[in-house]
Amino acid sequence: MRVVLPAKLIDEIRRHGEASYPEECCGFLVARESPSETDGLRRIVRITPMENRMEGARGRRFIIPPEELRSFETSLDGTDETLVGFYHSHPDHPAVPSLFDQEHAWPWYTYLVLAVEDGRAGELGAFELGAEDRRFTPVPWSVEREVRPAR
């Protein structure tokens, strides 16, 4: 599914990636849609930076524990917002998912991967896991210049 983000959110992700370097950063992507709606376009309306809870090795791994995911999802209950994906950074590695990413990924979610080279944010890639073959494919993403007013 095509992904659209306001420039402001891309900046936030880039800043998070640079601030976390040489460790990986991670966070949630939130859209305003119901999971069953699939109009082929996913508008990210906000991000929530999360703490990388991986014990050790945070330079090459991140983890968001299930209880944090569960409580975040619960916090969205009854709103029109949905958790639709995750972003994380690859310090000194390209913005492509690793085998490890693929092994631990879920279909339907949007995965944004940010390369951070020598402490500077670089390329950003968007990926989705195939429900059948469990392989990542890149999905097109673009910048939404106008930030839609919050409802």
Place this chain on the structure above:
Amino acid sequence: MGKGGSNIGRPTPVLSPMSKVQVRVPAPLRSFTGGAPVTEAEGATVGEVIRHLVEEHQALEKHLYGTGGELRNFVTVYLNDEDVRHLKREATPVRTGDVVSIVPAIAGGAPAEVVRPAGRPTPEVGLSADEEDLGLPLTADQLRRYSRHLLLPEVGVKGQRRLRTAKVLLVGAGGLASPAALYLAASGIGEIGLVDFDKVEASNLQRQVMYGTKDVGRPKLEAARDRLSDLNPDVVVRTYDHRLSSENALDTLRPYDVILDGTDNFPTRYLVNDASVLLGKPNVYGSIYRFEGQASVFDARRGPCYRCLYPEPPPPGLVPSCAEGGVLGILPGLVGTIQATETVKLLLGIGEPLIGRLLLFDAMSLRFRELRLRKNPDCVICGTHPTQTGLIDYPAFCGISPETTTEAPGHAPEISPEALAARLAGEDPPMLIDVRNPPEWEIVRIPGATLIPLPELPQRVTELARAREVVLYCHSGRRSAQGTQLLLELGFTHVSSLTGGIDAWAQKVDPTMARY
């Protein structure tokens, strides 16, 4: 996925009552379960509920279960508000009205399990990677030399510069180290250290391809330095002309980024392992015997160490060395190049390292197998509560007494080649027993000897006359010492072992005899 259920196991007939529970499905999986966030399933336990759900919606299977049929690591199941890992896991009983939630843990990471490349400070020591010192830009000569590397995006100019700052220590300069050192030098590793104290022998040339016929008799380190410097003059070759010991190991290993274990004996292998664990360095392991090889990467920071795999060495003599059992000359070529490959991957931080996996290779069937290795939480050196915090006496640990480090275990009576020659020529010559293996017997033997391979000795002891003096010999004196010990334990009194074996005999008594 077809019928799907095969690798998750059909639920066995259940005698306990089935409960009807609600299952909360995470957003990504709802499209497989009809779109609703909550669905219903039956079962007596959490595991059964999920299996029933998967049977009904088979597309769920590969997202919830690994290939081994176990719930994926990163799937967490809650019963009401409790993580079932804190209850009875999948065996946790459920009651009608309970809510089972499937919650993904979200994880990922960079494309490799990176050992921070050489010269690159690790985040753990709190230095920023800006301080990574890759040295000067590549020269025009280096750009030409390494162009096939530079074309690989996974290596590139930056990777090649990392290799140039990298330091690799090879313990042993024999069969495994030969191809490893050649390829590492060719790859442009900045500094290669070699630990060895042997001279090149003619019997090395069948597999130790770093040396040539003209090198026979030269110290290995000298010949290796010449060969590696010729192959790549950029490489700094450091040589350590000593046996690695508990006294010198930490200082020898400390400057290096990766340790490559090319040893041929257990005391040194445990020593290399323990020193690597204590220094927090990856130990790229390989071993060979006859037609079989093994390789792994032991990095206690991220996986098991050699002691997790083999906590104790085998009893001395149980596992013959290549000098006794023979080895296909090509085999160390295969295993040594695997070690070199893993070393370069670790330094570049690319690919999936052989950590937690033991690669087994059989040249006869030409098959590779792989065993999963787990870190042993009780490991004395890398476990949760290590009891060993320094290096120990490795020959003693491996049951080898210090004064006979590589030769005879125990204290078997010995007879020198000259004394044996005199006794054989005199009256009442001793009974001479060759305890080597039949292929060795075919190569060369001492006239008048009887072949009883060491493994057969216990059964064939009746062939020996107790009243008569018995002399055992093998190739170097090690196996015959073991056989002598055995006979002493069985009550023989006039028994001794030929010092230095048939090899010493060929040098001191019969110079016309072929050596191997």
